[in-house]
Amino acid sequence: MTGAGMNRISLLGTSPRNGTMLLGVMIVMVALPYLLGQSWLSITTEMLILALSASALNIMLGYTGMVSFGPAGMYAVGAYTTGVLMEKMGWGMLPATLAAPVMAGLVGALVGWFCVRRSAVYFALLTLAFSQIIWTVVFQWYSVTGGDDGLVSVPVPDFFFEITNCYYFMLAVVSVCLFIIWKIVNSPFGMTLQAIRENPNRVEFIGVNVKRYQLASFVISSVFLGIAGSMFCVFSGSAFPDYAYWVKSADMLVICLLGGIYNFFGPLVGTVVYTVLTKVISGYTMHWHLVLGGIIVLIILAMRKGVVGTLANYWANRKSAAA
C-alpha cells in the first residue's frame, strides 16, 4: 500500500515536459472552433463541463480516498440553482451562476456533515442515499423545479446561442476552475488530503482532525460540481431531474476510473475516452449501458490504474530501464 502510495504522489508532480504538453493542449483547444464542425464543437463543450465535474468528484475520490456515489446530487443543485433563479426569479446570468457554487457548497456542507460521520462503506451508501433525496426533491417539488418536466426555457443571454462563443466561455471557466483545483490539491492542504487517503489513522495520530478535512474536501468538491452543473444549465438552457439521478453519478465515477483516479489529468483523459466511446458504441447498439458496464468490469479486472495511470507506469518503467 505504502509503496503504491508513493508512486501515486510522484505521478502528480510537475515537470517541464508536462508544461510543454499543457501549452500544446491549450493551443489546440483555442484553435478547435476553426477545426471542428458545429456538432463536434457542441460535444466538446459538453466534454469540458463533464471534465470539470469529474475532476471535482476526483478531489474526493482520488485525492481524499472518499468514494462518493452521489456527485450528481451536487451537480443538480448547481444546475437548478442557476436554472430556477433565472427562469422563475428573473435573475441575471452572472448572479445566478455565482449563486450556484454557493448553494452547492452550502448543501454540500450539510450533506457532507452527515456523510463524514461514518467512514468507508457507510460513507459510500450515505452519499448515494442523499443524492437520491436531492433527486426526489427535484422530482416532487413541482412548483419550483418543474418536476419531471424540468426547466426548459432558462433565459440564457443570446451570446451563448453562438456555439463558438459558448465554447470559449466554457473553456475559460473550466480552465480557471481546473487551475484552482490543481492549486488546491498540490497545496499543503491537498497533501494532507492525500495522506488521509493513504492512512487516516496515522494522520489522526499526528494531530490532524481527519473528519474536518474530509468535510472540507466534500465541500470543495461540491462547489466545483455546482459550477459544472450551473455551466451545463447555461449551455443547454435547461435542467432536468436526470442531472441528479444515480446514472449521472455512475458516468462521473466511470470517467474518473477510466482515466485513472490517482492522477490530476485522469478525469480529463477519461472524459475524452468516455465521450468518444459513447458516441461510437451508441452508433452500434441501443444497449449502451450493457457495454458500459462490461467496460467498467474489464477496467477493474485488467487495468485498474486507468488510461493515464497505465501509461504513466509504462513511461516510468521505460525511463528506469533506460537509466
Place this chain on the structure above:
Amino acid sequence: MTFESFAGQALAGVSLGMVWFLIAAGLSIIFGTLKVLNLAHGSLYMLGSFCCYQVTVSLAGVPGNFWLAVLVAPLVVALVGGIIEVFLLRPIYKAEMIYQYILTFALVLIIAEACKMIWGTGYHSVKVPWPFQGSVAMFGLSFPIYNLFLIAMGPLVFIALRTLINKTNLGRNIRAVTENREMANALGTNVPQVYTGVFMLGAWLAGLAGSLWPPVSVVMLGSDMAVVIDCFIIVVIGGLGSLAGAFVGALILGLTTAFGLYLIPKLAVAFGFILMIIILIIRPYGLMGEPE
C-alpha cells in the same frame, strides 16, 4: 386516524418491512463476511422478480406455478450471484474498496440493461397464488391473506438464518471466516468456498424477496435502485452486518413508509430519509451496530 385505518397501515407496513428484511439481511450477511457492499443487491432482487414472472407465465396453466417460481427464481438468482462472486469479485478482494464498489455499481448497469433486453420496459403482474387469495376478517377488518403470509415469512427466515449461523457446521465456518479470515484459513476452512456460499445465500434471499413481492405489487424496471436505497436506509438504521439490526430496521422503515403514505402521501419517500438522518444524529452506528 381510526383504529381500522391504523391497523390496515400497520399490516401493510409490516408486510413491506418483512420483504425488505429478506433483502437487507442478504446485503448485511454479505457485508459481514465478505466486507463487500453489494450495490447490485437491488438488481438481484429485481432479477428475482422478473424470473418469478417468467416462470408463472411460462407455466401459466400448471397448478401451483407460483410456488414453483418461488422455488426456481431464487435459485437462478443464487446461481447468478455465484458466478458474480467467483469470476468478478474474487479477483479483486485484495484491491482497494473503491474498485469493489464500482464493480458492483457496474453490475447494476449490466443487470438492469439485461432485464430490459429480455423483458422490456413494461409493467408485469403476478396473480396472488392459491391458497392465499382473498381476505380474512380480524378485529372487524378484512386483511389480505397473502400479506399475512408475507408477515409470517419474515420471522421464519430470521429464525432459520439465526439457526443456520449459530447452530450448524456451515454457520460455524461462516462465523470463523467473518471473525478472522487468515486464522480460519490456517485452520483448514475453505475460505473461498465460504465466500461463494455466503454471496449465493445473500443473492438467494434477494431472489426470494423478489419472487414473493410481485403478487402485492408489480414487476418493473427501476425497482433495483429503489430497493437498494431502502436497504441502505435499513442498514444505516439497524447497523450493517447485524441480522437483528436488519430485522428491526426493516420493520421500522416499513411502518414509517406505510404511515407516511397514509398521512402525507406526497412526502412519503421523505420519511425514510428523515428517519435515517435522525438515527445518524442520535446513534451514528445504527441501533444494533457497534462503533467501527
